[in-house]
Amino acid sequence: IDAIMLNTQLKNAQLSGNYDIALTALPEFLPAEANNIKAHGDFTLTQLVDSKPVGKVSTTFSFDKAVAYGTTINTYTGKLVASMSEKLDASVVLKSEFKGAQYEEYKLTGINNTLSARANLGVGELFAHLNANTQINTLTSPNVDLNTINVTSTGLQSRALEASHHVFVNGVELVANHHVSKVAHPFEVIIPQQSVLSLNSLVSQFEPLAQLTQGEFNGRISGDVNLQKANFNLTIDDTSALYNDYLANQFRAQLSGQYDSGQLNVEPTTFNLNELRAGAVVNNINGKIKVVNNSAQAFDISGNVFDGVFELDKYTLLKSQQTANVTFKDIDASKLITLDDKSGITLTGRLKGWLPLHFSDSGVEVTNGNLLNQGEGKLIISNNTAFDSVMQQQQELQPVLSLLKNLDIQKLNSTVALKSDGWLNLGVNLQGFNEPQQQQVNFNYNHEENVFTLLRALRLSDEITQKVEQQYSQKGN
Template identity: 50%
Template sequence: DSLPAFLDFQADGALVEGIGAKGELDIDELFTSPTAKLNTNISVKNALISGAQIADFSSAINAEYNAQQHLVVKANSKVKSLTYDDINAAKISNELTLSTDLSVGELFADIDAKTTAAKLSTAELTLNKLSVVSKALQSRALQATHHVFADGFEALVSHHMSEVAHPFELVIPEQAVSKLNPIIAQFEPLATVTDGVVSGIIKGDVNLQQAQGRVQISKFSALYNDYLANDFAVNLNGTFNSGQLNIAATKFTLNELRAGAVVKNIQGQLQVTANQPCAANLTGQVMGGAFVVNKYCPLSDNQTATVKFENIDASKLVTLDAESGISLSGRLAGTLPVVISKQGIEVKQGQLVNQGDGKLLITNNAGFDAVKAQQQELSTTLSLLENLDIKKLRSSVNLKPDGWLHLGVNLEGYNEAQQQAVNFNYNHEENVFTLLRALRLSDEITQKVEKEYAKKGSNDG
């Protein structure tokens, strides 16, 4: 007699143009055990129904009702385009089969459907090659399962829709994260996933806007511009309620991060509180030593992350041309307060100090020799630095948002050959953003060479 109340279908104000219909209806044994067959084709050029704009709709419908009061309806439909609010879909096709037994008191209907769309777009996201295979049972409520594919990514959705509740379950079977690249590129064009697998399960209620679940990511590797992350893993357990996402603190690991300097064996605690993600107690290895970061929140515009280093190899920290004739050895420790704001990244009043003795050697450096030749009065003093045993090194570190780094260096040491103590103060400035870009380029070349040698080795094997 009527559609179920919770579907709330209204056609008031509908505008339909270019309607076409043709078909045939056969009815036998009308007054005893009637059977019927209906074949029809319906087409609509344009339609505006409840705010939805539909262009070039066509449907072929076949229905059969037998003497046992079984009704089977099959419909194959196509739509050139559909627009509703900010949702646009193109080249939609749908195959629907509905079967029901009208002889019983309560109406049950089995529904099988397959829907495809070449493109589905919103203001934030575009999905291509969308396919949804559905199986449903309609009784007092609708129970349905949908096998969804979008850009090759797969998910399984089950839900139970009634007047009072709409529980659902989303299952993400284990699959390659790289399938998400077409979606990721819409939000971060410079990001590319190269490896990794993802799986998960999420349960909740659509009406209540609540959900809870877990997502597992392992062996994840990605490129962002010329940054490279290798082998990231995490198991996330979270809840969503009243528009707020919360994820309990959980350990993550990252085997390698290449961003000029190569950082290895990174681990820490990842947590999301009211949609705010943060990483805490980050530890790892860099430049032959170790570091720890107290806390970093990627979406926060104003924060200070304290980075502490220890046992850093001075020869790797001071990046010099191998042919420059200048070498520095020893170990360093330090603290860098990294201030992150809308203006960029700053280091304010950072400090570096030596751990144990070090060594400074200067041999055949053209620039250094030129300064000695031009400023004879400094020649003797500068020569003390050519072979210096470092007893104490202190450096202030300040970095501006534009990349300019200022180091105030104080060296205390001893030149054994000249039996002379040295107290040397030096101020140094350079743009480290330019330096890091050069380092990343060098790192990229190194990777390509390593990859080519790996291929050559496997081919020879």
């Protein structure tokens, strides 16, 4: 104890005074440690004789550092004001300010809290009405960092505590209700309908290149803290997003599931994505999502691409080693060829095939893929620089190559192999008939191209993507 000073005066049944206390540390028997503790205040009390004191006590106290129950608090200042009326209406208000607090790997900075309690201490059961307001500048953790946290709370304490909290975290709004008793701790969290744009500050911490551009979400979670169980539902509506130069338009899903002792499960539910622009434009994507014991999987996915249909059997999120099988049919060959609009090649007809996608730590590969024709087609080659150059340089091939310039396709069979670096190899067998020269054709060749480079070039020139990027950069979101 550095100092204790007390001034007090008793006059006409009124006790008043003030005090100052300075401690180097708390007594060892207390379950906390603190240093450089200072407190000062004043008090006024009356009606002491009949055991119904009326008055007011005001205290301001501070310490440099404290440790209790594994939590470290730095630079704390608090002010406590307590009062009692003649009708035994009691009121306590505590205003606290922390420079920072830390529990294990969780760190808080810039904490301000005001807590007030009102109760009548007369005969009967005690009911205390509680109100609190908390502001936190930052919360950092191993998984996510949060900024500008505001919590407004109300509660009623009697035999149990009933409380409600209105929370804003990084612009996201939540309402939490809970009931604390000796036997249970049920809770409910309501996520009101709100814009997904408020989630961008969180999304950027996990995927810096990702940006939500429109949409809304809402949900509800209910359960029991003591039992570590909860049920939830979440609705995502009309949501669009950019990832680097990929664009996804109008995603919709309704998720329902359970959390039980560390295990998350989501019932199989349908999702819809109106459009995905990834160089090639994919439309009307439908599929299902489920989570089984923390493992999330999308399955039974289908959609339209190149005026045809594709299907993907299953893909497990966050699983590095897996194979997903894609099948497609009724692909418009003319749309596939126009990926390279300067090729000088025109191809008509319909295609089908399958692609086994092998995912690993090194990327995505395709082995033993296949591409086949559906019915007859047509191949026309004109003004293709590479083709014309070969014909000029290798005169002996001109009779054969000239047959490809106008070819009715009877059969097309191509093996497909894709390396993780984007290099695609097509082993093509083409059979057809050249009508002008009345010549049957059986042609084999290998084609190599880096499709990642091609698709990226197409994405960069995607007019819709550019418009979306310009629109939201102008809004500053």
